[in-house]
Amino acid sequence: MISFLHGTLVEKTPVSILLDVNGVGYELAIPLSTYDRLPATGETLRVLTHLVIREDAWQLCGFAMAAEKTTFLLLVGVNGVGPKVAMNTLSGITIPDLHAAISGNNVKRLSAINGIGKKSAERIIIELKDKIHPLMAFTAKDGSPAPAHNPALSDTLLALTSLGYPQDAAKKMLQAALDAGTDTRNTEALLKAALASGR
Numbered sequence: 001m002i003s004f005l006h007g008t009l010v011e012k013t014p015v016s017i018l019l020d021v022n023g024v025g026y027e028l029a030i031p032l033s034t035y036d037r038l039p040a041t042g043e044t045l046r047v048l049t050h051l052v053i054r055e056d057a058w059q060l061c062g063f064a065m066a067a068e069k070t071t072f073l074l075l076v077g078v079n080g081v082g083p084k085v086a087m088n089t090l091s092g093i094t095i096p097d098l099h100a101a102i103s104g105n106n107v108k109r110l111s112a113i114n115g116i117g118k119k120s121a122e123r124i125i126i127e128l129k130d131k132i133h134p135l136m137a138f139t140a141k142d143g144s145p146a147p148a149h150n151p152a153l154s155d156t157l158l159a160l161t162s163l164g165y166p167q168d169a170a171k172k173m174l175q176a177a178l179d180a181g182t183d184t185r186n187t188e189a190l191l192k193a194a195l196a197s198g199r
Contacts, residue, residue: 002060006046012038015087017062019045028062029083031072031090037064052076052083059083067095078120078127085115099132101125156190165198173198 005028007021014035019026028047039045047062048069061083063069068090075086089098092113101109102125110121153174160170176197177190184190 002049002051004046004048005062007044009039009041009043009045012041014091017045017047019047019062026060028060029087030062030064031068031087032092033068033090033094034062034064061087071095071098074128074131075124078124080120080123085120088115089113102128102132105129150184152185152187152190155187156194159187159191160194169198170194 005019005021005026007019007026009017010020010025011018012035014032015029017028017030017035017038019028028049030047034047047064048066049063050061050069050072052059052061061072063072072083072086072090075081075089076083081089093101093109097109100106105125107118107121107125110116110124111118116124156177157170157174160173161167165173173194174190177193178184180193180197182189182193
């Protein structure tokens with residue numbers, strides 16, 4: 001299994017890249033979310049990878065962030081969702097919005113993505129609702145997904161719900177704290193900023 005590649009970016013398009021790794025050119029399929037984070041051609045790049053093996057072809061997929069790869073693997077694990085549809089999904093919706101749509105049973109939002117019909121959207125919701133980590137739906141100030149396994153975020157969310165705030169309200173307050181640029185490792189600062197946003 002190829003976990004990641006580190007090399008020189010030779011070519012890039014919104015759907016693929018060519019990476020030179022010690023003289024070997026690797027062509028990788030990428031989602032639009034990864035394309036937006038690519039450096040200029042000629043610069044070094046490290047991408048997370050997943051090898052899709054099918055009867056007719058092998059395809060290497062590349063991702064700029066761990067959250068993209070994790071979400072891709074969750075999607076292709078859904079019955080009827082292949083690599084192409086999973087890539088279209090990552091290209092057609094942000095990860096936080098995808099997780100919000102799954103958590104909120106928003107079939108209409110998922111059905112709007114190229115390649116996903118109503119039945120596929122319903123399957124994605126049913127099969128992934130209990131698998132997505134609640135913290136993966138949060139984003140940092142720069143728009144990147146917040147770390148899913150972050151004790152400070154977990155503790156802050158728990159503290160807010162312990163104070164009597166409904167889960168949805170607590171999530172909005174925590175996201176407001178992140179939008180304000182609060183240190184994601186400081187529980188006290190996150191809680192203070194979240195409470196301030198709820199006033």
